[in-house]
Amino acid sequence: MVDEILKYIERYDTIIILRHQNPDPDAIGSQIALSSMLQKTYPQKNIYVTGIDLPVLDWIGKMQKISPETYQNALVIAVDTANARRIDNDGSYKKAAKIIKIDHHPNVDPFGDINWVDDTSSSCAEMIYTLTEQTDMLNLSKRSAYCLYAGIVGDTVRFLNGETSYKTLMIAANLAKTGIDISEIALHEDEMSLQVARLEAYILNNLKITDSGLGYIIIRKDTLEKFNLDDGEIDKVVPLIGRINNVNNWIVISEKELNKFRVNLRSKNVSINGVAEKFGGGGHPLASGVYVGSMEDIEALIKDMDRLNK
Template sequence: MLEDIQKEIEKYETIIILRHQNPDPDAIGSQVGLATILQEAYPQKKIYVSGIDLPVLDWIGHMQDVSPETYRNSLVIAVDTANIERLDNPGFYKQAGMVIKIDHHPDVDPFGDINWVEDSFSSCAEMIYIMTEKINHLNISKKSAYSLYSGIVGDTNRYLYGETSYFTLDVAAKLAKTGINISEISLHEDEMSLQVARLEAYILDNLQITESGFGSIVIRKNTLEKFHLADGEIDHVVPLIGRINTVNNWIVVSEKVPNRFRINLRSKKIAINGVAEKFGGGGHPLASGVYVGSMDEVFALMKDMDALNKRN
C-alpha cells in the first residue's frame, strides 16, 4: 500500500492535500504536517493545503487558495476523512488524476483510487508519521513534527481516550525528540476564549443526565448566538460532559442554522458509532458525529443513546 502511495507521490508534480469539514487539530495537523514533509522531500513539486481556514486552529497552519484549474491532472490526498460527503472541497478534486485516501476512521466509504485506512491508529497524524518511516526520502523535521504532534494530542484529548496506546506514546516521543515545544502545544489545545468559558457554564447549568448515565445538552440557534462563538469553538465544549463521573455517554447538540442540528456523540466505554450511522453519520466507536434535520430526530437519537446504557 505505502509503496503504491510512494509511486504516486513521485509521479505527480502538483499535490493537493485535503481534509474534512469542521476540522479538528488532527485534520489540520495531518494536512499541514504531510504538506511540510512532502515539500521538504520534493522541493521542486507544488504542494498545497486547501479548505476553509479556521482561525481557532491557525496556530497549527493556514490553508491556501487553490484554483479549480490547479486540480487538473494533480494528485489529491485526502486525510482524516471517512466519507466523501465530509470532504472540505466543492468538487474540484474530481478533476484530479489520482485520489489517495489516508484515514483512521472505520472504512465506510473507500472513495480514493488508493485507500490506506487503519482504524487501529489513534489519529491520522500517527499514520502520517509511519509514512516517514516506511517511505524513502520522507523525513520528520521540527516543523512537521509540531503539526503531527498537535494532531495526536488533539485526537487523543491529551492521551485521555482509549485509542491511546504504547505505540501512540512512542510516536509522540519521537516527535518531541525533534525539539518542538510540547508544553506550548498542550496549552494551545487547552486554552479557551471567554465566550467558550461562558458556554461551558451554560452547559453545566442546563445539562440533563438520565438514570442510566446518558448526558445531553441541546443548544438552539437563538441561545447559541448569544455566545458569539468563532467557527470551531463549540468543539472545545464537547469533552466537558464526560468529566462528570456519573456520565457514561453523552451528546452535544448545536443548531447553527435553523433546523440543522449538529450532534457530537461521545462515550467512555460503550460503542456509539452505530447510533451515529443509523442517523446518517459515523465515526469512531467512542467519538462520532451526525447532522439531523429536526428535533424529532434529535429526540430519537437521544432515546437510542440512553438505551445503550440500559443494555450494557
C-alpha cells in the same frame, strides 16, 4: 500500500492535500505536516493544502486558495476523512487524476483509488508519522513534528481516550525528541476564550443526565448566538460532559442554522458510531458525529443513545 502511495507521490507534479469539514487539530496537523514533508523532499512540485480556514487553529497552519482548474491532472490526498461527503471541498477534487485516502476511521466509504485505512491508529497524524519510518524519502522536520504532535494530542484528548496505545506514546515521544515545544502545544489545545468558558458554564447549568448515564445538552440557535463564538470554538466544550463521573456517554447538540443540528456523540466505553451511522453520520466507536434536520430526529437519537447504556 505505503510503497504504492509513494509511487503516486513521485509521479505527480501537483499534489493537493484535503481534509474533512469542521476540522480539528488532527485534520489540519496531518495536512500541514504531510505538506511540509513533501515540500522538503520535492521542492520542484506544486503542493497545496486547502479547505476553509479556521482561526482557532491558525497556530497549526493556514489553508491555501486554489482554482478548480488546479485539480486537473493532480494527485489529491484526503487525510482524516471517513467519507467523501465530509471532504471540505466544493467537489473540484473529483477532477483529480488520482485520489488517495489516508484515514483512521472505520472504512465505510473507500472513496480513494488507493485507500490506506488503519482504524487501530489513535489519529491520522500517527499514520502520517509512520510514513517517515517506512521510507527514507520523507524526513521529519521540527515543523512537521509540531503539527503531528498537535494532531495526536488533539485526537486522543491529551492521551485520555481509549485509542491511546503504547505505539501512540512512543510516537509522541519521538516527536518530542525533535525539540518541539510540547508545553506550547498543550496550552494551545487546552486554552479557551471567555465566550467558550461562559458556554461551558451554561452547559453545566442546563445539561440533562438520564438514569442510564446519558448526558446531553441541546443548544438552540438563539441561545448559541448569545455566546458569539468563533468558528470551531464549540468543539472545545464537547469533552466537558464526559468529565462527570456518572456520565457513560454524552451528546452536544448545537443548532447553527434553523433546524440544522450538529450532533457530537461521545462515549467512555460503549460503541456509539452505529447510532451516528443510523442518522447519516459516522466516526469512531467512542467519538462520532452527524447532522440532523429536525427535533424529531434529535429526540430519536437521544433515545437510541440512552438505550445503549441499558
